[in-house]
Amino acid sequence: MPTRKKNALAVIGLIFISTQVRAEFDASIGYEARVFTEKKFSGLGESAALLFEIDYSTSIGDNQAGDAKIDVLYDEIDENRRFVNVAELKWSYYAGQWEYRLGVDTVFWGVVESENIVDIINPRNIAADPEGDTKLGQAMINMRYSFGSSTVDAYILPGFREPIYADFGEILSPLLPIGEATYESSSENQRIDSAVRFATIMGDLDIALSHFSGNSRVPIFKSGLINGGVDGVRLGLIPNYYVIDQTGLELQYLSGNSAYKLEAISRHEDSERYAAAVFGIEYTSTGVLGTKVDVGWVGEYLFDDRGNEAPGFYEHDYAVAARINFNSPNSAIALLKAVYDPHSGETIFALESSFRFSQNILISFDSQFIDAKEPEIQKFSDVLELLNSDDDKLSQFNHHDYIQLRVDFYY
Amino acid sequence: MKKLIYIVACLAASTSNALMPDSYKDLSDEEKGLAIAKEASRRDDGFMSNQFDMKMLIKNSNGTESERQLRVKNLEVENDGNKTLIIFDSPQDQRGTKVLSFSHKLEPDDQMIYLPALNRVKRIASNNRSGPFAGSEFSYEDITSPEVEKYTYKYLKTEDCASGSCYVIELKPVNDTSGYKRQVVWYDANDYYVLKTDYYDKRDSLLKTLVYTGYKKYADSFWRADKASMENLQTGKSTLLIATDWQFKVDVSSEDFSSNGLQRVR
Numbered sequence: 001m002p003t004r005k006k007n008a009l010a011v012i013g014l015i016f017i018s019t020q021v022r023a024e025f026d027a028s029i030g031y032e033a034r035v036f037t038e039k040k041f042s043g044l045g046e047s048a049a050l051l052f053e054i055d056y057s058t059s060i061g062d063n064q065a066g067d068a069k070i071d072v073l074y075d076e077i078d079e080n081r082r083f084v085n086v087a088e089l090k091w092s093y094y095a096g097q098w099e100y101r102l103g104v105d106t107v108f109w110g111v112v113e114s115e116n117i118v119d120i121i122n123p124r125n126i127a128a129d130p131e132g133d134t135k136l137g138q139a140m141i142n143m144r145y146s147f148g149s150s151t152v153d154a155y156i157l158p159g160f161r162e163p164i165y166a167d168f169g170e171i172l173s174p175l176l177p178i179g180e181a182t183y184e185s186s187s188e189n190q191r192i193d194s195a196v197r198f199a200t201i202m203g204d205l206d207i208a209l210s211h212f213s214g215n216s217r218v219p220i221f222k223s224g225l226i227n228g229g230v231d232g233v234r235l236g237l238i239p240n241y242y243v244i245d246q247t248g249l250e251l252q253y254l255s256g257n258s259a260y261k262l263e264a265i266s267r268h269e270d271s272e273r274y275a276a277a278v279f280g281i282e283y284t285s286t287g288v289l290g291t292k293v294d295v296g297w298v299g300e301y302l303f304d305d306r307g308n309e310a311p312g313f314y315e316h317d318y319a320v321a322a323r324i325n326f327n328s329p330n331s332a333i334a335l336l337k338a339v340y341d342p343h344s345g346e347t348i349f350a351l352e353s354s355f356r357f358s359q360n361i362l363i364s365f366d367s368q369f370i371d372a373k374e375p376e377i378q379k380f381s382d383v384l385e386l387l388n389s390d391d392d393k394l395s396q397f398n399h400h401d402y403i404q405l406r407v408d409f410y411y
Numbered sequence: 412m413k414k415l416i417y418i419v420a421c422l423a424a425s426t427s428n429a430l431m432p433d434s435y436k437d438l439s440d441e442e443k444g445l446a447i448a449k450e451a452s453r454r455d456d457g458f459m460s461n462q463f464d465m466k467m468l469i470k471n472s473n474g475t476e477s478e479r480q481l482r483v484k485n486l487e488v489e490n491d492g493n494k495t496l497i498i499f500d501s502p503q504d505q506r507g508t509k510v511l512s513f514s515h516k517l518e519p520d521d522q523m524i525y526l527p528a529l530n531r532v533k534r535i536a537s538n539n540r541s542g543p544f545a546g547s548e549f550s551y552e553d554i555t556s557p558e559v560e561k562y563t564y565k566y567l568k569t570e571d572c573a574s575g576s577c578y579v580i581e582l583k584p585v586n587d588t589s590g591y592k593r594q595v596v597w598y599d600a601n602d603y604y605v606l607k608t609d610y611y612d613k614r615d616s617l618l619k620t621l622v623y624t625g626y627k628k629y630a631d632s633f634w635r636a637d638k639a640s641m642e643n644l645q646t647g648k649s650t651l652l653i654a655t656d657w658q659f660k661v662d663v664s665s666e667d668f669s670s671n672g673l674q675r676v677r
Binding site: 022026028057059065092094099106107108110133144146149151199201206252254255256257258259282284286287292294327328329330331356359360362408410411 | 469471475477478501502503504505506519529530531534535536541542543545546547590666669670671675677
């Protein structure tokens with residue numbers, strides 16, 4: 001017995017010695033100034049916000065890791081743009097072909113460039129980023145098994161955080177205030193959701209199949225009475241979260257300088273089933289006109305078989321984009337994007353660009369312009385009509401054009 | 412960074428004199444060039460895996476510098492090109508960005524990039540290898556594995572060079588995805604590592620010169636340079652790479668060199 005004990009101690013000692021703990025800490029602070037270019041129509045003026053991001057990661061030996069990534073946004077005007085988002089707070093454990101992740105994480109699914117319809121685990125943070133690229137952290141238990149160039153993931157997702165929308169009257173907020181959410185599930189936003197995904201690479205082809213079952217991460221809005229106003233109730237929008245089942249497919253095929261992409265979903269929501277797809281091509285031209293500049297050309301079609309009934313903006317739209325990489329030492333990049341709806345003529349134009357001003361300072365310039373039918377609001381019923389409009393969905397945002405300058409300092 | 416690692420690498424030569432081996436004597440210039448390139452490649456076989464830290468200093472024609480701090484891991488793949496993983500530690504706005512490339516003998520290389528802001532692994536169509544790497548004077552082509560099969564060769568001459576005596580070989584790309592018409596490479600005549608490369612653009616004018624300095628032998632076999640300096644003679648811009656903390660036969664797991672590994676490697 002004593003020998004055995006000694007051995008056990010020696011083993012523990014060895015583990016201790018061989019376990020190397022490494023930790024890294026990063027932080028950045030940003031200042032964001034927005035100017036709404038159609039001030040006289042929208043009533044929106046200028047606004048400023050501060051952003052903080054803290055990133056901490058530690059690895060214990062070579063099979064365990066801890067990560068934390070926390071964003072804070074504080075807008076001087078819009079109260080909904082004052083929040084803390086835990087994007088990551090997770091512990092990971094690796095055991096051969098198995099990986100386990102426990103905590104809060106942000107997961108990306110998808111291949112296309114315009115709108116990742118298969119990407120469903122994390123709710124979007126619309127208030128932080130009208131483009132929808134910023135997501136809210138999701139609590140999860142994730143198990144991954146990998147073999148060859150394939151991975152299988154299973155997720156258990158306890159509860160979720162409702163997407164954050166801009167406050168009433170602020171940039172890209174709907175015409176009516178948003179009230180308290182309602183849920184199809186009796187567990188409301190505490191329901192335990194689940195998802196699985198299989199992804200594989202076969203030569204130049206990438207394939208992924210996924211299924212999600214649980215609370216929709218995007219509400220369907222209905223107008224109704226909500227709390228607020230002088231009488232304690234007023235007309236507003238009630239977000240309703242249905243329990244959905246969504247099966248997703250991702251395909252990407254690479255050939256020369258082209259990437260052919262498809263995302264498709266079949267979704268059961270509110271007792272009906274519908275399908276949606278986004279597909280297109282990304283072509284990269286390198287060394288354009290004898291310079292060092294690379295341009296990635298994107299052409300995609302967005303389709304939803306509910307047509308105009310679809311609650312989103314993209315039901316039968318074309319997206320084109322040019323992603324310009326100047327390949328300069330200051331990492332200057334620009335993305336020009338337009339989404340066009342041929343039925344209504346509505347178009348969204350967007351520009352995203354950034355460059356490094358000095359080793360620790362990044363400057364970004366973004367803007368978005370919406371070209372839609374001029375909303376005619378004479379009386380209250382016009383508001384409802386506009387909200388229920390099937391095709392002129394962007395009319396209500398017609399005067400929400402903005403330009404935005406952001407400066408980020410890194411420590 | 413394959414070039415630092417690969418072209419450059421050689422086993423210790425058994426002889427100290429730099430006379431051309433007898434076996435080259437009866438060969439044509441083309442055969443001689445190929446034989447030298449193959450020998451250089453053969454001497455780097457068996458490195459299995461390595462890693463090093465790399466500082467990249469990019470200098471504009473007006474002298475302004477920008478800096479990148481990278482970590483590079485390489486994995487040798489039998490019967491195919493090698494795998495290279497590059498992790499960005501700075502500038503901080505790009506920290507955590509990772510680039511993974513699988514070099515192939517004749518087919519286009521495979522490339523994946525991990526974007527930490529989105530937590531997204533993006534596989535990219537990388538048929539064109541002539542684009543600059545991270546805004547430097549090095550192109551992707553310059554830093555990925557120069558597999559023997561990617562070029563045709565011609566021996567030009569033997570001449571005195573910084574290490575004593577060098578074979579001077581001309582390389583022409585087999586594939587038109589290259590950004591160059593040809594390269595002229597100076598190989599150390601004893602140890603077959605590369606001392607210098609001249610890159611000629613498509614119009615055959617001298618575009619860039621790459622000079623390696625500070626060679627040391629690692630793991631008793633593999634020659635690696637501390638510094639690689641690329642100068643663009645047409646624009647006056649330059650990039651200096653400084654490699655430190657070379658480690659050979661390290662325990663890099665082949666799992667790290669996959670789309671899954673790209674998400675988790677630190």
